[in-house]
Amino acid sequence: MTTAQDNDAGDGGGPFTHWVKSAIDNPGKVHRAMFYVALIFFMFTTLFPIYWLVVLALTPNDLIVNMGPIPRGFNISVFVEMWNTVPLHLYMFNSFVIAIATTVYVLLVSSLAGYAFGRLEFRGKGGLLLLLLIISFFPPAAFILPLFKLFTGNVVLFGLHSPDLFNTVGAIIVPFSGLFLPLSVFILTTFYSQIPDGLEDAARVEGTTRIGALFRVIMPLSAPGLSTAGILTFIAVYNEFFFSFLMTTGQPENGAPLVWGILAFQSQYTSLYNYMAAASLIGILPVALIVVVAQEKIVSGLTAGAVKE
Amino acid sequence: IGGGSGDKPEKASSDQTVVRQYAGVGANESPGIKDQLREALWSAGLSEDIYVEIVDGPSTTDQLLNQYRTWLSAGREEPDIFTMDSGWTIPFIQRGQVQSLEELLDSNTVSTVKNDFFEASVASASAPDGTLYGVPEFPDFPTIQYRKDLVEDAGYDTEGWQTEPMSWTRFAEITADVKAQNDIQYGYTFQADSYGGLACCDFNEWMTTWGGAYFGGTENLFGPVNERPITVNEGGAVDAIKMVRSFIHGEDDKYGMDIPGNIAPAATLGWTEETSRKPFTNGNAVMHRNWPYSIAINGAEEELGEKLGVMPLPYGVKESEAEYTGTGGTASALGGWNSVVNPNSQKKDAVVEVLKAKMSKEFTLWQFETLGLLPPKPEVFNSDEARNVDVMGRYMDALQTAGSNAIPRPVTTAWPDQSGAIASAVNKALQKGSSESPQQAMDKLASKLKEIEEQSV
Amino acid sequence: MGNVKLEHVTKQYDDVTAVNEMSLDIQDGEFVCLVGPSGCGKSTTMETIAGLTLPTEGEITIAGKDVTNLPPKDRGIAMVFQNIALFPHMDVYDNVSFGLRLRNFEKEEIDRRVERAADILQIGGLLDRKPSELSGGQRQRVAIGRAIVREPEAFLMDEPLANLDAKLRVHMRTELQRLHKELETTIIYVTHDQAEAMTMSDRIAVLNEGQLQQIAPPLTCYNEPANLFVAGFIGSPSMNFLEGEVTPNGFESEFVSVDFDPTEFDVSVGDSVTLGVRPEDVHLSDAAENIAHPTKPVDTTTDVIEPMGNEIFVYLTHGGRETTTMDEEQRKGDQLLMSVDPDLELSEEEDVTVLFDRANLHLFDQQSGDALCHSLVSSLTTKTSDQRATSEN
Amino acid sequence: MGNVKLEHVTKQYDDVTAVNEMSLDIQDGEFVCLVGPSGCGKSTTMETIAGLTLPTEGEITIAGKDVTNLPPKDRGIAMVFQNIALFPHMDVYDNVSFGLRLRNFEKEEIDRRVERAADILQIGGLLDRKPSELSGGQRQRVAIGRAIVREPEAFLMDEPLANLDAKLRVHMRTELQRLHKELETTIIYVTHDQAEAMTMSDRIAVLNEGQLQQIAPPLTCYNEPANLFVAGFIGSPSMNFLEGEVTPNGFESEFVSVDFDPTEFDVSVGDSVTLGVRPEDVHLSDAAENIAHPTKPVDTTTDVIEPMGNEIFVYLTHGGRETTTMDEEQRKGDQLLMSVDPDLELSEEEDVTVLFDRANLHLFDQQSGDALCHSLVSSLTTKTSDQRATSEN
């Protein structure tokens, strides 16, 4: 009696179409197996270069030549020795401070903007979104000179000197807050706009302000988006080098971040690749931990059971 | 894990004047070395009221250049002393962003610099009109390092190699022979990646030894831009390309020259200093062209030690046969660093004292002994003290030969662009599949250099 | 203080006028039901009162204060949403106490109120569950709880009992009424359940296509519907409509004729009118001894018979037309629905004679749909026989 | 082929047994309503049938095939979800045609079916709206449309009409029944509306706390409830329960006594039993001439009077107890609800005498709640007088 023809094959498409289709289509064991093949493939491609970094760290610097895929030698002591030259922990601490301050600030400000863009109707929305991005259109080199002047107190506006942030963490936090804001605004705009209106309505009727609803309802329910914006901003800032290398003279006490520490193993001609690799690995570790913690928030079904519609 | 900064947190006391030197001698060294450096300056006559703080700079010269450009454009007061690569000091001078030393130092000191320091180094720190803007900290000139043990086993006598440059043909023969005899992976390793080093140095050297030049004689090195001849498409330069093509692709190469070939791997076209050094250090090459820093590494006991030999670069044509002044014979590109003064510094008096101390024989010897940085004055260079220095001391003759045949790069306002154009043109001309003959490639390069000259006045 | 007043409120969406020139004046402490077909603008009206959408035109006053441009939180209202809208990241306790926590109530006071609401709503055991772990009805009750723990100027409830079973619904009705009495708070209530609207409200507001049709006490709406729409909408199953004409003798249609003197009513001979009669006012002629003003009997045939337990719906056709449907739409004209006692024994395709009580007949203008009169008993005798219609007002 | 069979299906959540050992055997083409109080496991049962949750235990067969472990798409079912769940990014047309597009139907066929569904659902004008631009009832209709355009083995509908107004609901009922007849598809239907359950279903399954209480044709459930729970749940307002004891003379409680011969029924003297009588089976003694087996009259006082339009609910108390509530819970024991004709004139606090028809009285075991008998007319005469209860089976 049923006329519904089952058509598992779906409609055709290019090779990619077929590929994705099969990668996610796992009704049976065959597909499960394909899923694991894809999983292993991606694990291999993403982790292999990291493994290569480990190989580089473990191989004594002068043996880094004609390498094979396994370490030549097993010089685990680099992880200790490198501290003799470079106080990596201090650089990491700076990076942490910078990254956390920037991330918190960016999330806060972009939440307000994301709310406005994602949930309110106003004229000029598209234009303002474009304007927000405008700075991202320019290669940083294009405005580095004026920006440097601005943040070293060389610009006078209405009789006020711009702040001199040279050799402070602020010199990275401030411009990076500006540069990374657009990404977060866009991510949060997307996520905030998807929270059912009904929930905000309910919160507002219960007596919150719109801002209150943003913090109490919309943000918790956008946890995946919020933590993604957070992770992306945090990591990008943690690894930032472009500004820090102009805005500081590079000492940990002057707010120089991690990459300075890694690059300290490089000099005019020589690069202590093994130390650099080891320092990178150490530097990545805390980020990995943060990511593990933050991505706990990337869970599905946060709005399940919320509205009937 | 304590960290190196913990063991001696010596700081300037409140009544001392702190002079900050950015990068350069002593930078990126441990705090202990920095203390020694201060002691060395003090014992070289610097007032104990002056405390020199060495600030570590970024490791690569490009990054340093970017910082200086930004800082000096914004008129920062610190640091007081900038250490600048001899390859890009002049543009800062021309833009008036660094302090003229003739205004700062007494005339005596100025003439000491002009007369007693390596001439080419001084030129790299002076305006085209000869005004002095910087004090050379240390010079750099590449040499050929070789496996003395293998070469001698193969039956060659290396006596006199340090002072007597050989011809490229002989060099190629020996390399090919030793390589064959020892079944070693590489013969001659050098740097031919498409990067600044190829233009300023490796190619410049080959070209010069074949009697070629970018802009004619040495008198045109620093200008006047757009009014000097472009000579890169003449014989010497083309011969240089042909020679290196043979080295890499064999004597049968369609664009090669009649010289023993196949002594260099094609990989050199992607190599810079470190990548080319590694195989040599690891014993996989016979010959290697590099800066003195690598002599210190390779000559160390745990590496090649006494097996290392050093000689000046071979020549293509004799000096006498060369058309342009300062070409032909052996040649070594000049590198090195200069101290220049921040015109906005608030401590110029103290800076003067520091510069003087850094110029002293005592201090330059200290930096040679402790840090392996060559003395900037021939007098010190040739002194017995210098010869007694471990490792480097063994190769003073070769370094001396190289030093007295050093050719500076032609730094003008046009150079940053020209350098890039040269590097990529030469690298391309050396590629196996190059579609142009060396002559065509150099003609093209010449017209490009000309165009750049035109747009750089 | 809690009076709610809408003046000429209009809400226009791109291409729809959801609410059209709505004026309502709801007294403090009144319980008003909004009813109307799906999509007629009930929820939109509620949202404009709550301040969740701004009306395109018109003014809204709550407790004597013009709130047209005030944000929801300053309007002193609590609302149960049609789409429930629980906070999915909070457990039931937190959902219910949300408004109280916002207002910094003491912990004990919150506990007390939540507990009480949970008792009323029978969700005591669910307080630490997340909304996703609740059944549909349980969610709805939590949503009610969130509103009733508060003490606002006015409650807005948009179909708060739609997902509850009959028994619970009756219970909730009682509780809401008790609450209403206790707090004396204005309640505006949307429901699709006629019984709810009838039993709970002081007045019913009937909406259609964004326009207010009638606002009156429940029995007035039932017995004296202002127009055809209200007559057809209120009452389930709905009123029978017979289209016809006013003749000098009364009303005449294809199917039935009713004798009355047109001059005594607000009609003139020749008018196209619709006669309305409720299913329970259709009587079998043999069981009609205690009808005061019987009309002439009509011969019909039973069609579908729907036993409902406590009553039986009988579909009567004029000429034994072959039909198997009980669709409302098709009842117009040639089908008549009668509701009879469950004890009555009737079978399909049986010929029966029915008659109406003239006291319970309605006449409507066919053009405008407006009601002309709600009883066809001569005005001289109306007072006594039409007593039912007014007994409750 | 579309029969649906559940065998000992249990669904256990962390701390709740949502469905407990449920066995159901639904015939091909049957229309079964699931009813039960909120949270009793109706939706969970539907979900296990659909394959959206795997039962903790038990087996499910659809169309003769064991589908316990099959994914939903292979079960050949269409479902209307209680939480509606429209695709927010698709307009109404795309939502409705979703299942068809999945199966690569021809464009014309899709258009035809969508159009037809839109007609039935009266959403023809909304086809290009996004769900966010619809009213609650409109959304629900779209959700129904999404199911009915398909031709599955079985329809599962979870309160599909909850948000529709009475009139539309009646219309939809008819349409669903027509559809059912046309397609002869099995329909499993959750509803809280008694009228819906009564009129639409072939059988009603009554659930409580995850357990099946009774599955039987509607009137059987109404007239012969299997136990106290079903008796109280089916029928609105619900049955009056009077707790008492079996005496040699019949039934005796604080309030009423009913004479019968215990030996003729399945009870023994001294048993604690509950007497059940539906509100419409409580008669005023002066209007009781046509009752075949009247009981002894009981003196009562009217308390609250609730006029419903087509009937009046009268709350009677035993001793003129002061009470203002009409809560179901409190009716047990000393309050009696009577439903009377709307024409009847009664006022509050009036003394009235009522009596029951013994043919329509139910006795339940107080302990187990099981029904003992559904008529207290001696079995010799049962056949004729209890005819109502069986007339429809």
Next chain:
Amino acid sequence: MATENKQSNGFPRPDYAIANKLEGLPEELYAYLLLVPAFFMVGAVALWPLVDTFTMSLHADALTGVAVGDFIGIQNYVDVLTGQRNAVLPGSFWYAVGLTVVFTVVSVTLETVVGLAQALILDQEFRGRAWVRMAIILPWAVPVVVQGMMFYLLFEPSIGFLVAPLQELGIFSSTPLSNTQDSLILITLTDAWKTSAFMALIILAGMQSIDRSLYDVSRVAGATAWQRFKMITFPLVLPAVLVGMLFRTLGALKVYGVIEVLSGCRTVPSMTCLVISAFRSNRYGTSATLAFLTALIISVFILVYLVKFVDSLRGIGGSA
């Protein structure tokens, strides 16, 4: 009777007070107000510098001066667009534009596909998912300099072991990092390695935000996994995908870091390479002009995205 408004014990918090004040504003004004902090920040970082840079672009290069030379109007733009400045750039302007666009299209496509596939994998339930997720994000945590170092050493002929086999297969030349075509491929792969994680993370978050009951509905409606992806997942994550693509496109059009570390600007002259190399030769006017031209080209790309993005938001839920 209405006792609700009296409870706030003690003083209101100032932030609450501000929020309360703003609450009454009309929606449009409110929106603008919420945007103030963001635009203040962006304005502070961008406004003055860009105006300054723009002014620079209207002035001649001054190779011996501190800043720029005479005001010459749009001459710089004319010169650059007509190729008259090509000699002093590492590559000709339009060549750089073409190369950058090719790189952008290929790398963004690759990253999106890989990111989407990774997100789809991470969206499944399986044991150890948290670790896999971390592993997939890991490349994003590698600083560009280190990333450059890793791949440089991998493809450097005397060090890495990948060159020889790839060369023998005829895929690469002996010095891939000095060969424009080879380098472009390597840079694309390197870039994809790092930034696929970025895409994957954004898309994953988008996927996880999809109301699971929509999947229930579609499963019951008979959708296969592929159909669910095509008809539910994809349209609903589209805004997230677009955000990811938008920012990757922005990044890719400005690609520089990897090129610098891996093969150098001469080999692969991207648009930003031109800007930076002009800047390095102290041609500030030319550099500023190139930057504005780059921005102009980028804005064309971005406009397309923005239109799509705003559109896609409108498609799903919310009020946007």
